[in-house]
Amino acid sequence: MEKRYINPYVGGVVLGVVLFLSFFLTGGGLGASGAINRVQVGIVDLVASFHVDTNIYLAKMGGGTLNAFDSASIWMLLGTFLGGLISGFFNKRLKIETRKGEGISNKTRWIMAFIGGAIMGFGARFAKGCTSGQGLSGGAVMAVGSWVFMFSLFAAGYLFAYLFRKFWRV
Amino acid sequence: MFPLESLGKFTLYLLSLFIGMGFGAVLEMSGFGDSRKLAGQFYLRDMTVVKVMFTGIIVAMTLIFFSSSVGLLDFDKVWVNPTFLLSVAVGGFIMGIGFIIGGFCPGTSIVAASTFKLDGIFFVLGVLFGVTVYGETYPLFQNFVEDGEIKRFLLTDLFSVSTGTIMLLVFLLAFIMFYFAEIAESYFGKKTPWSEISLIPKNKRKIAAASVLITIAFIMFFVGDLTPQQKWNRLSINEQKQLDERAVFVQADELRELMFKDIAFLKIIDLRDESDYNLFHIKNSKRVPLKQLSEKESILELQQIPQPAVIFLVSNGEKLSSEGYKILKSNGVTNLYILDGGINSWLSRYPIEGVNPIQSDNKEQLNYKFNVAIGSKYPSSFPNVEHFPAIEFTKKVKLKSKKLTSGGCG
Numbered sequence: 001m002e003k004r005y006i007n008p009y010v011g012g013v014v015l016g017v018v019l020f021l022s023f024f025l026t027g028g029g030l031g032a033s034g035a036i037n038r039v040q041v042g043i044v045d046l047v048a049s050f051h052v053d054t055n056i057y058l059a060k061m062g063g064g065t066l067n068a069f070d071s072a073s074i075w076m077l078l079g080t081f082l083g084g085l086i087s088g089f090f091n092k093r094l095k096i097e098t099r100k101g102e103g104i105s106n107k108t109r110w111i112m113a114f115i116g117g118a119i120m121g122f123g124a125r126f127a128k129g130c131t132s133g134q135g136l137s138g139g140a141v142m143a144v145g146s147w148v149f150m151f152s153l154f155a156a157g158y159l160f161a162y163l164f165r166k167f168w169r170v
Numbered sequence: 171m172f173p174l175e176s177l178g179k180f181t182l183y184l185l186s187l188f189i190g191m192g193f194g195a196v197l198e199m200s201g202f203g204d205s206r207k208l209a210g211q212f213y214l215r216d217m218t219v220v221k222v223m224f225t226g227i228i229v230a231m232t233l234i235f236f237s238s239s240v241g242l243l244d245f246d247k248v249w250v251n252p253t254f255l256l257s258v259a260v261g262g263f264i265m266g267i268g269f270i271i272g273g274f275c276p277g278t279s280i281v282a283a284s285t286f287k288l289d290g291i292f293f294v295l296g297v298l299f300g301v302t303v304y305g306e307t308y309p310l311f312q313n314f315v316e317d318g319e320i321k322r323f324l325l326t327d328l329f330s331v332s333t334g335t336i337m338l339l340v341f342l343l344a345f346i347m348f349y350f351a352e353i354a355e356s357y358f359g360k361k362t363p364w365s366e367i368s369l370i371p372k373n374k375r376k377i378a379a380a381s382v383l384i385t386i387a388f389i390m391f392f393v394g395d396l397t398p399q400q401k402w403n404r405l406s407i408n409e410q411k412q413l414d415e416r417a418v419f420v421q422a423d424e425l426r427e428l429m430f431k432d433i434a435f436l437k438i439i440d441l442r443d444e445s446d447y448n449l450f451h452i453k454n455s456k457r458v459p460l461k462q463l464s465e466k467e468s469i470l471e472l473q474q475i476p477q478p479a480v481i482f483l484v485s486n487g488e489k490l491s492s493e494g495y496k497i498l499k500s501n502g503v504t505n506l507y508i509l510d511g512g513i514n515s516w517l518s519r520y521p522i523e524g525v526n527p528i529q530s531d532n533k534e535q536l537n538y539k540f541n542v543a544i545g546s547k548y549p550s551s552f553p554n555v556e557h558f559p560a561i562e563f564t565k566k567v568k569l570k571s572k573k574l575t576s577g578g579c580g
Contacts, residue, residue: 005207008218009348009376011200012225018192019226020233024242025185027173028249030193032277036294037301044302057308072186079190080277084284086191087198096286099205099273106288113205113289116272117279117296118303120265124276125304126315127261129251131275132193134258136223138251140230142325142336145253149262156266161212164270168209 003091029137033130035077042068101168203282205273215359217351224344246502253323334391401500419510423563435479448543453552487533520550
């Protein structure tokens with residue numbers, strides 16, 4: 001039987017402590033999208049190394065002798081995955097399934113997830129980070145850009161929520 | 171003093187792995203692997219995202235700024251996302267749309283994938299596709315996303331208030347959001363009839379926790395931010411040692427050599443008054459009075475100087491430049507050096523014909539007699555080897571680039 005999720009405020013306090021430890025020990029915050037970007041560059045570098053060397057954006061991470069995987073953020077990404085896996089195991093939530101709103105098929109949900117992910121991945125590069133790296137981490141150290149980012153993200157979410165209400169009906 | 175510096179690669183990667191595990195675990199435990207929970211946010215029926223995220227922000231903010239005010243953490247060495255106003259606003263908006271369609275953000279999708287949620291896996295694949303598209307079309311947006319960078323632009327700079335004030339305001343904002351989040355959740359989520367919803371917060375533990383945070387913010391507000399002198403005192407004894415052991419006092423000949431070398435940025439700051447500066451100064455040096463040097467704008471400019479850079483402080487002797495050194499160093503400016511013996515030593519090493527020394531005990535005065543102001547017109551201001559043959563000197567300048575950990579998203 002799946003265990004219940006923890007109280008969101010307790011979760012928030014733990015998250016705050018983890019975020020603080022990240023800053024306190026390494027000087028940098030949490031994040032995920034930058035590392036996902038590195039994974040992409042690393043994969044492209046394996047199959048088309050020349051392309052990475054000649055594309056100015058990709059070259060910054062994997063050009064020449066640079067190894068896109070050789071970065072602390074990759075290890076944080078791996079840790080995030082493992083942390084989720086371990087917590088999922090102990091809370092009996094490891095289960096192959098698709099979480100979706102009522103009234104849509106699994107296939108529709110997968111397509112939506114892929115499209116949403118693509119938009120997010122694309123947007124995250126404009127925003128120079130994702131919800132965790134730009135929003136959460138930057139927000140905690142009072143970066144102006146991060147607060148602008150958060151308001152912008154939530155504003156768009158609420159503005160477009162009505163359009164996509166069918167997909168998230170409960 | 172934290173953050174830990176000169177971490178070996180192995181240690182840094184290991185630390186990042188453990189921090190990531192904590193991050194992933196707390197996201198999973200809070201329910202962020204479930205897309206319905208995340209999307210529910212935008213239909214006001216499940217406000218977990220706002221609660222977790224803003225509790226995380228205010229707790230981390232408190233710990234970061236409190237530990238930095240007591241001298242445990244050197245905030246100048248903490249990575250702050252640079253601000254690109256337009257680019258982050260557009261990026262945030264795009265991501266908001268992606269959020270409501272896909273039901274995740276990149277970090278949470280990793281956690282969903284790790285617990286075998288298929289929608290999470292498809293989302294991660296989508297992100298990989300999205301960044302590929304971005305990488306390939308990057309030249310189209312390059313100017314837009316790279317323009318207007320403001321480094322280390324904090325809310326305290328934007329509103330010109332102290333850290334404590336911002337903390338108070340952010341906490342208030344968060345508590346107001348939590349208050350309405352609870353009401354929205356009961357009404358839209360649990361479908362509690364409006365008449366049965368209590369508008370007065372009753373949970374004693376929550377009130378207690380909120381009071382603790384507000385109290386800390388008030389203390390920070392009343393204590394105020396550190397002055398440069400206080401910051402200097404807090405810096406490890408090492409910094410004072412650098413001065414005492416004269417490790418940062420660079421001889422005229424080494425500065426001269428750097429002036430002729432093609433290094434990225436050599437900035438010579440002349441702290442003397444205008445009349446001394448007009449009489450004589452080193453070529454390409456910029457006059458910045460000590461008072462102006464301590465101002466926010468000057469410090470920011472020097473903090474943001476493209477690396478590798480070398481910054482020199484110059485006065486007639488060494489007193490003024492040492493003062494300047496302390497101010498800049500306590501504000502996290504790196505690669506900073508002082509001209510050994512100041513302009514007086516410079517002039518004795520690179521003499522100008524007709525300009526003779528004056529006997530004086532005050533080394534902070536210009537101890538040379540000028541009949542006319544020559545500014546930087548003479549070879550002595552830019553002493554090449556033909557005029558002044560090279561001599562041996564002790565090398566002290568170390569060209570190192572300041573590298574801050576940029577966090578996973580940088």
